[in-house]
Every structure is written in C-alpha cells, then in structure tokens.
Amino acid sequence: MGTTRTVRTARTTRTRVAAGIALGVVTALGATAPASSAATGAPPPGRPGPPPVGHDLPKVAVMTGSGGAVASVDPVASQVGIDVLAAGGNAADAAIATAAALGVTEPYSTGIGGGGFFVHYDARRRTVETIDGRETAPMTYTERAFLDDQGRPLPFDTVVSSGLSVGVPGTPATWERAAQRWGTERLGELLKPAERIAARGFVVDQTFHDQTVANATRFSTFPETTRVFLPGGQAPEVGSVFRNPDLARAYRELRTRGVDSLYSGRLGRAVVDEVRDPGTKAGASVPEGRMTTADLKAYRALDKAPVRSEYRGKDVYGMPVPSSGGIAVGEILNLVEAYDERTGTPTSEVDAVQYLHRFSEASATAFADRNRYVGDVAGVPTTELLSQGFADERACPFSPTAAQPRPIPFGTPDGSYGACAEGTASGTLAHDDVSTTHLSVVDRWGNAVAYTSTIEATGGSGITVPGWGFILNNELTDFSFAPVTPGVPDPNLPGPGKRPRSSMSPTIVLDDGALELVAGSPGGATIITTVAQILLGHYERGLPIGDALAAPRLSSRNGASEQAEPAIAGGPVGTGLTALGHRLTPTAEIGAATAIRVLGPDLYTAAAEPTTRRGGGSAMVVRPQR
Numbered sequence: 345m346g347t348t349r350t351v352r353t354a355r356t357t358r359t360r361v362a363a364g365i366a367l368g369v370v371t372a373l374g375a376t377a378p379a380s381s382a383a384t385g386a387p388p389p390g391r392p393g394p395p396p397v398g399h400d401l402p403k404v405a406v407m408t409g410s411g412g413a414v415a416s417v418d419p420v421a422s423q424v425g426i427d428v429l430a431a432g433g434n435a436a437d438a439a440i441a442t443a444a445a446l447g448v449t450e451p452y453s454t455g456i457g458g459g460g461f462f463v464h465y466d467a468r469r470r471t472v473e474t475i476d477g478r479e480t481a482p483m484t485y486t487e488r489a490f491l492d493d494q495g496r497p498l499p500f501d502t503v504v505s506s507g508l509s510v511g512v513p514g515t516p517a518t519w520e521r522a523a524q525r526w527g528t529e530r531l532g533e534l535l536k537p538a539e540r541i542a543a544r545g546f547v548v549d550q551t552f553h554d555q556t557v558a559n560a561t562r563f564s565t566f567p568e569t570t571r572v573f574l575p576g577g578q579a580p581e582v583g584s585v586f587r588n589p590d591l592a593r594a595y596r597e598l599r600t601r602g603v604d605s606l607y608s609g610r611l612g613r614a615v616v617d618e619v620r621d622p623g624t625k626a627g628a629s630v631p632e633g634r635m636t637t638a639d640l641k642a643y644r645a646l647d648k649a650p651v652r653s654e655y656r657g658k659d660v661y662g663m664p665v666p667s668s669g670g671i672a673v674g675e676i677l678n679l680v681e682a683y684d685e686r687t688g689t690p691t692s693e694v695d696a697v698q699y700l701h702r703f704s705e706a707s708a709t710a711f712a713d714r715n716r717y718v719g720d721v722a723g724v725p726t727t728e729l730l731s732q733g734f735a736d737e738r739a740c741p742f743s744p745t746a747a748q749p750r751p752i753p754f755g756t757p758d759g760s761y762g763a764c765a766e767g768t769a770s771g772t773l774a775h776d777d778v779s780t781t782h783l784s785v786v787d788r789w790g791n792a793v794a795y796t797s798t799i800e801a802t803g804g805s806g807i808t809v810p811g812w813g814f815i816l817n818n819e820l821t822d823f824s825f826a827p828v829t830p831g832v833p834d835p836n837l838p839g840p841g842k843r844p845r846s847s848m849s850p851t852i853v854l855d856d857g858a859l860e861l862v863a864g865s866p867g868g869a870t871i872i873t874t875v876a877q878i879l880l881g882h883y884e885r886g887l888p889i890g891d892a893l894a895a896p897r898l899s900s901r902n903g904a905s906e907q908a909e910p911a912i913a914g915g916p917v918g919t920g921l922t923a924l925g926h927r928l929t930p931t932a933e934i935g936a937a938t939a940i941r942v943l944g945p946d947l948y949t950a951a952a953e954p955t956t957r958r959g960g961g962s963a964m965v966v967r968p969q970r
C-alpha cells in the first residue's frame with residue numbers, strides 16, 4: 345500500500361499523488377514493458393521473470409475503515425485506487441486510475457474501446473454532477489441502421505460481433521473530462537498503473553478464464569483477438585500470468601499523446617480502419633461498420649445534471665438520459681413507497697415473499713415506462729416519471745395477493761394523476777446481455793464517485809484494434825432494432841450521433857446534502873433491479889451494506905418470467921412468489937455490484953460481491969479498522 349502522508353487539501357496534491365503512485369504496491373513492481381509485442385499468456389509456474397502485478401492481493405468482500413475506500417470487482421484495480429487515495433489523491437483521481445486498471449484486468453467488460461457514466465459528489469459544494477461518456481452512433485446511422493433491405497431487423501447475433509455494432513468510444517474522453525473537472529492529477533499520471541499492469545501482467549483467475557472460454561469461438565473469428573486473448577489458441581489457464589503489451593502501448597499512447605490520439609490521431613485511425621473492415625479469419629466475414637474519423641472528432645463526453653428522486657427523505661442521484669438507470673431506479677423506489685401507502689403496511693414490516701412481490705411489481709412497472717419513454721431523444725418526461733404523483737397512480741393496480749399480468753402496460757406521465765389510470769399495452773425487450781463493471785470510491789474528504797463502464801457484451805464486439813490490445817464495444821446493439829411495441833413510438837431507435845439507451849445506474853444517495861451511499865452494478869437491464877434491490881435491502885430491510893449486496897437477487901423486467909437467484913427460486917420464498925403468480929427463471933447469479941456506505945466522518949464500509957457472484961469482488965479502505 346502507498347504512503348499515508350498527511351495532505352490537507354485535495355487541490356494541493358498534484359506532485360505528491362504522482363510520488364505516491366510510484367510507491368504503490370501495484371505499481372512499484374516495475375515500469376518496463378516486456379520486449380515481445382504479443383500477449384504472452386501462460387508462462388510455466390516457476391519460470392523466472394518479473395512477477396505479475398498484485399498476485400498476492402486477497403479478495404475481501406467487506407471492509408470498514410478510514411482514509412478513503414474503493415470497491416471494484418478486482419483486487420489489483422481496487423489497490424490502484426487505494427494507492428492513489430493513500431498518496432493524497434481524491435476520489436476522481438482514484439476512480440480514473442481504478443477504471444484504467446479494470447480496462448486491463450477486465451478487458452471483456454470495460455476499457456478504452458467502450459463508454460460509461462461517471463457520477464461525482466463534491467463534498468465541499470455538496471453537489472452531485474455527472475459525465476455522460478456513452479458511445480455514439482456514426483452520423484450516417486438512421487432508424488433503419490439495423491434493418492435489412494426488406495425492413496426486417498438484422499439477426500442480433502450477427503450484429504453483436506461486427507463493425508456495425510461499434511459506437512464511438514467515450515471512455516478516454518470521460519477520463520480526461522473527469523480529471524479536468526475534479527481531479528488533482530494529470531490523466532497521464534493516473535494511467536501509469538494500468539500501463540504497468542498490462543506490461544507486467546496479472547494472474548488469471550477463474551472468471552477471466554471462463555469469460556475467455558465462453559467467447560473463444562467468437563474471438564477466433566478475429567485473428568487479432570485470437571493473438572491477444574487466445575495465446576497459443578487457448579484461453580489462458582487459471583494461475584498463469586496474462587500480459588498485454590499492446591494494451592500497455594495504448595495506455596502509453598494516451599498518457600504521452602493525450603486522448604487526442606483516439607479522437608483525432610493515429611489510435612483513432614486504427615479504430616476506424618478496423619471498424620470499417622474488421623479483420624477476420626479466412627472464409628469468415630462480418631458486417632462492416634460505418635464509423636469515420638469525423639465521427640471520432642465530433643465525440644464529446646458531456647457534462648450533465650443528474651436525475652434526482654426523493655426516497656425516505658433522502659436524495660437519490662443517478663444518470664439521466666441516455667441512461668434509463670436513474671429514472672427507473674427512482675421510479676421503483678417511489679412505487680415501493682406508494683405501495684406502503686396503499687396497503688397501510690410498510691415494506692420494512694412485510695415478510696420476505698411480500699417484500700420481493702412488491703419489488704417485482706415495482707420493477708416491472710418501471711420497465712414498462714422506461715421502455716416507452718426513455719431514450720436519447722428530446723422531451724423525455726423525466727420529472728414526471730420521477731414524481732410521486734405518477735408513482736401513486738401507477739401503484740393503483742398493485743395487489744398484495746396477485747402479481748399483475750405481464751407485460752404491465754405503460755403509464756401516462758402527463759402531470760395529471762388520478763386514482764387509477766388505464767395503461768397502454770407494452771412490449772418487452774428481447775435482449776439483455778450481461779457484462780460491464782462498476783466501481784465505487786470515497787476519499788478522506790468525503791468526495792465520491794460512482795462509475796459504471798462497459799464495452800456492452802462480455803467481450804464487446806470481439807474485435808481487437810490491431811497492435812493496440814483492446815476490444816471495441818458493441819454498444820450500438822443497445823438500440824432497439826425496430827420499435828419494441830409495434831405502432832408505438834420507440835425513443836430508442838438508432839439515429840445519427842445518437843447514444844443508445846443504457847441501464848447503467850451509478851447511484852449516489854445524500855442525506856440532507858451529506859454523502860451516505862455510493863452504489864452500482866453491471867448486468868445489462870438487470871443493473872436497474874440490482875441497484876434498486878441493494879437500496880431497498882439497506883433502507884427497507886435494514887441490512888448492513890455488505891449484506892444488502894450479498895442478499896439473493898430477483899430481476900423482474902416486465903417479461904413473462906423473472907430471473908431469481910437459486911436461494912430465492914429454489915426455496916420457500918420462491919414457492920410463495922409462484923403462488924402469487926410470479927414465473928421465476930432460476931438464474932445462477934445476477935449482477936456484480938459494489939457499494940460504499942459512509943458511517944461517519946472519514947469512516948466507511950466498502951462492499952463488493954461474495955465469492956458466489958463472478959468469483960467475488962474487492963472492497964478496500966486505506967486504513968482498515970481493527
């Protein structure tokens with residue numbers, strides 16, 4: 345761990361952060377890239393050579409202490425953030441450095457080739473602000489971008505692994521903007537640990553191995569992806585060292601030439617060339633994309649006001665459009681409050697079956713509304729969707745004795761709410777991919793970051809940029825290929841420069857302006873239900889934050905059936921839900937969340953997943969409480 349020298353204000357620390365990074369556990373292991381330009385995969389145990397980075401860091405799911413906290417899915421990445429905090433960096437510095445490290449150790453979930461949403465709390469000003477780093481569609485995309493000549497939607501699986509699905513990456517621009525707005529350190533310094541991890545390697549865990557195996561067929565279509573991620577034609581073995589010198593080179597490029605290399609330089613040209621003509625193995629071909637260097641040049645990570653909803657007297661802040669996350673999480677919480685009113689029994693007092701019944705009904709209702717109204721278009725009725733009046737009206741059909749038939753119709757957020765309005769039939773979405781990563785950070789001054797980033801599917805488009813070691817996103821598959829409900833306007837059809845609707849829900853909760861909770865998760869559309877369930881578990885069911893994360897999850901998204909983890913689906917709670925009319929689909933695991941709960945001045949509990957989900961996450965604080 346880095347030094348814990350006393351630094352009084354975040355704004356005076358620029359040089360000290362750099363010094364601290366150099367001293368950190370993760371980064372002190374060496375700065376020289378191996379000579380080879382190919383990923384080296386799996387050296388035999390005992391082979392001499394530089395040690396991989398962070399190979400002996402334990403995975404701890406819950407940690408309480410002071411000095412700042414970081415929670416991510418990966419201990420090497422969390423340690424990078426802790427090193428930055430310990431050296432005097434602030435939450436934004438630590439979040440950027442952690443995210444860059446995750447781009448190395450979680451290359452199938454996030455990285456330079458993707459996008460995300462960065463939510464920041466400034467403790468001094470007591471304000472929450474966000475950066476929208478979502479990928480954009482090329483300017484040539486129209487509503488018909490994913491239709492064939494006959495107007496039929498293209499096969500989803502074909503589009504996923506193709507240039508057509510690749511949006512203009514927003515992640516480097518997000519890092520640069522966040523560093524400018526809130527950081528104390530130059531972006532170049534914050535990228536150094538990631539570069540070193542890529543160069544020195546990290547130890548392959550079961551999740552990385554399994555994700556590689558699951559993608560092996562798709563990856564093998566693309567020779568460059570095969571070369572980097574299937575060294576010797578195989579998924580790297582658990583316990584072996586995975587190095588990605590090409591990716592180290594990409595970080596070095598961003599570090600020394602700035603993110604302009606992506607948006608107007610040689611890195612960008614490499615991206616465009618590959619998107620427009622993806623390199624495939626002999627006999628294979630995939631649809632070409634239409635991204636141009638002008639699309640890259642036009643890209644901006646956007647400053648956006650967060651959405652805010654009131655819940656139990658607290659302020660819940662999340663991402664606005666093009667994410668549906670903030671809106672849908674807020675509506676779910678409002679609906680649960682409305683059910684309390686209608687039934688006269690607080691959710692904190694009902695049994696486990698009724699609790700999940702309420703949660704499921706609220707989630708399905710919120711999904712009906714977000715599918716109808718939320719997309720990257722003007723005029724999304726955000727304020728109305730988040731109003732308690734709308735939630736009260738939408739709560740009208742709720743019954744404690746029976747689940748509403750699915751799909752639940754969408755409502756009318758028009759500002760005039762009566763007793764029971766009739767909804768309009770809505771369709772459900774066919775595809776919910778599960779990947780992405782979320783990190784939570786709080787610094788010793790109480791500044792905080794909730795940052796969810798993604799390349800969409802696990803393994804993104806499967807296309808690696810030749811010579812640069814990172815995979816391009818397939819985010820544009822988050823657009824509706826055709827209207828979800830025939831005959832009903834769909835705000836999420838593709839369009840020029842448009843950002844596909846997201847479910848990512850980086851969330852910050854304030855109590856009377858003071859930071860209380862930071863949370864988020866990956867998991868496609870299940871992100872919304874996972875984040876809402878963590879908040880409900882903590883605030884309604886009284887679970888400490890670590891238990892609220894560990895609690896078994898349900899994800900009801902207005903489809904005919906809803907996903908339930910085994911502890912729900914296979915037990916008495918599942919039986920109770922089924923008796924109420926819920927159709928449960930047992931699902932091994934949902935989400936891979938992280939959170940931080942503020943306990944007092946400079947005292948935090950950081951929480952990540954137990955080992956039952958994605959092999960467990962990594963919660964760290966600078967100074968653990970004994």
Ligand code: GLU
Nearest residue numbers: 778779780846847867868
């Ligand atoms: N692309 C998804 C979204 O923005 C996230 C992907 C995932 O978590 O699997 O909602």
